[in-house]
Structure formats: structure tokens, C-alpha cells
Amino acid sequence: MSVPPGIQRSLADGSRCALLGPSNDALFEALCQSSPDVVLVVRTDGEIVFANQRCVDVLGYQPRELVGQQVELVVPGRHVDEARALDRLSSKEVAGGKRPLVGARHKSGTTVPVDVALSTLPVDAGEHGPLIELVLRDAAHRWKTQQHEKLQGVAMVAAANGIVITDAAGVMEWVNPAATRMSGYAEAELLGQHTRMLKSGEHDAAFYRTLWETVLAGRTWYGEMANRKKDGTVYFEEQHISPVFGEDGRVTHFVAIKQDVTARRLAEARLLEANAELSRKLAEIEALHHQLREEAIRDPLTGLFNRRYLSDYTTVLGRTVWMPSRDWRTRQSPYALIALLRHEAVRGGCSPGRRG
Numbered sequence: 001m002s003v004p005p006g007i008q009r010s011l012a013d014g015s016r017c018a019l020l021g022p023s024n025d026a027l028f029e030a031l032c033q034s035s036p037d038v039v040l041v042v043r044t045d046g047e048i049v050f051a052n053q054r055c056v057d058v059l060g061y062q063p064r065e066l067v068g069q070q071v072e073l074v075v076p077g078r079h080v081d082e083a084r085a086l087d088r089l090s091s092k093e094v095a096g097g098k099r100p101l102v103g104a105r106h107k108s109g110t111t112v113p114v115d116v117a118l119s120t121l122p123v124d125a126g127e128h129g130p131l132i133e134l135v136l137r138d139a140a141h142r143w144k145t146q147q148h149e150k151l152q153g154v155a156m157v158a159a160a161n162g163i164v165i166t167d168a169a170g171v172m173e174w175v176n177p178a179a180t181r182m183s184g185y186a187e188a189e190l191l192g193q194h195t196r197m198l199k200s201g202e203h204d205a206a207f208y209r210t211l212w213e214t215v216l217a218g219r220t221w222y223g224e225m226a227n228r229k230k231d232g233t234v235y236f237e238e239q240h241i242s243p244v245f246g247e248d249g250r251v252t253h254f255v256a257i258k259q260d261v262t263a264r265r266l267a268e269a270r271l272l273e274a275n276a277e278l279s280r281k282l283a284e285i286e287a288l289h290h291q292l293r294e295e296a297i298r299d300p301l302t303g304l305f306n307r308r309y310l311s312d313y314t315t316v317l318g319r320t321v322w323m324p325s326r327d328w329r330t331r332q333s334p335y336a337l338i339a340l341l342r343h344e345a346v347r348g349g350c351s352p353g354r355r356g
Helices: 022-033 054-058 080-091 140-158 177-183 205-216 262-297 307-321 335-347
Strands: 038-042 048-051 101-105 111-124 130-138 162-167 172-175 221-228 234-245 251-260
Touching: 038 054, 101 140, 111 140, 162 177, 177 251, 205 221, 205 234, 205 251, 234 262
Parallel strands: none
Antiparallel strands: 038 048, 038 130, 101 111, 111 130, 162 172, 162 251, 221 234, 234 251
């Protein structure tokens, strides 16, 4: 389709131009104005010759403010993707279907994330070559999603805990540097391998059966596991294994977060040993204390209480017996003391009626 002589003719409001001839101007503008995206028609030298009304909502410009301006006014070539998009405009290498994410410049000076689609219009602009349709779609949500994913990726790579992502069968698809340090294997040695390559032999089949039944049922498994490093060393991991579900609700992947607790396990074992040794020493001290006390108050031949015990006892008892009290019910009989004295005298070889 050739460009009619009136292609450069703009209407009085400057918001559109006669691109396809007078008979098709209305149809072309209706299609562009009904688009939910910003539509700019640009010559290969970068001049904007058409802008739809959506520019007001996304870019803050009235269409007539953009017509006649360079496309760099709204899509500055500050980033690689932006520069590539502009290079393709100037070099006439326009590929449809690709929508790079770029930052468009709002009239207020802020940056608006948009994705860009380029296509060649089936008209000839003469010396300026073909006209290029530039479609800008508001990509704030996509940009936020990409930034969030980028931050997540950085956090996962920098995490001190090991992170392993497997498919539903347990084959490793992604590992972070902490996971390689823990296992001693390089990333290339882990990817594509099943997690069973880390088995230490410390757990029985029932342990792994319970683990798989838990995660395949869509629940998170938490526990400690003994694995074996590349050099054969057994180490202990504290793991959280969570399932990832697809759109159909089926488990598609597993994410395992690992923490090496070998040092903690060794410290706990040493603490238990120290506590056991301390308990044994305390038991020995208590037994020795009891033995020394018995030897101090009992006769070694007869096993009966000796005079030291009696002296101590009668001192205490005497205070109790002769303690004055106004209540006759609390007074102790002196006969208890006499009985004890008689017993000690007999034990010492004297009778009550004899003088020593």
C-alpha cells in the first residue's frame, strides 16, 4: 500500500495523521484509540507521527504533545534493552512478537515500566522508509514481579543455609553455594543427580519412607538427617522440605532448606558426657560424706552410736526437755534423758548402781 500525498498532513488537533489515506483514516484511528496500550507510529528517523489517547494515562502526555517529537522523549536509550529497541528502529530491523521490558519516561519525569512491541506498518513513507508501530504496554506488575524474583534469587544465592530445589522425583535442579559447601560437591556434580547420592547409611528405609510420604502428601517435612560428604565424612543437617504445587494442584518440585548442625550435635554430645561425669562425681561425694558421718557417730566394732553422737543428741534433747513451757502438754519428760544416759553407761561398761 502506497502512502498517499497527504501522509504528512496532521489534523488540526495534531493527535493523528493521514496514514492510510482519507478513506481509512477513521478506521485506523478507531483501532488505535480502542487499544489498551500506548500506540505510537514512528518514522525510521525516530520522529513520532501518531500517538493514541492512551498516552495520557500511561505517559502523562496529550497525543498532540508527542506528534513531531523524537521517540527518545518517552523511551530514552539508557538501558541495554532500550538501546536495542531504538537501534532496531533506526536500522529497520524490526521483529514482531518480542516485548522487551524498558523504562519509559513519564511527563512528570518519573520512570514507567513498559514492555515494547515493534512492528512494520504496510505503508511506505517514501524517503523515511517504512513506518514503525511502537506499542507500549503498562508493565508495572511484570516489573515488580521481575524485581521480586531477582531479589529472591540474590537472597537464595547469598543465604547461609543450603537450598536445594528438586523435581517431584528428587532429582536436583538448582543448588545454592551454601549447599555445595556443605556437601563438598561442586554444583555441576549435584545438578541432575538424585538426592540419594548424599545418603550416609545412618537411617533405615522406614525413615525415608516416612519422609517421602509426608512431602508427596503436600506437607512440609522437618527433621535432622545424617548425610555423607564427597570425602566420605558424615555430617548432620537440619532440613525443611516443602512441596511446590503446579496449577493443577500436583506436586511439581521440592525446596529443601538445610542447616549444618554437626558442630551443635558434637557440642551437645560433649555436654551430655560432662553432665554424666559430674553426676557420677556428685554421687561419689555424697557417698563419701555419708560414710564419714557414720564413722564419726558409730562405734566401728558394734555399729552402735558412740558417745559423740550421744553427747550431741543429749545436748539438743536437753534443751528440748528442760525448755520452760506454760503448756504442760508440750513439756518433755526427764525420763527420756535418764533412759539414754543409762543406755550409754551400760555400753561403756558401767552399771547404774556402780561407781566407776
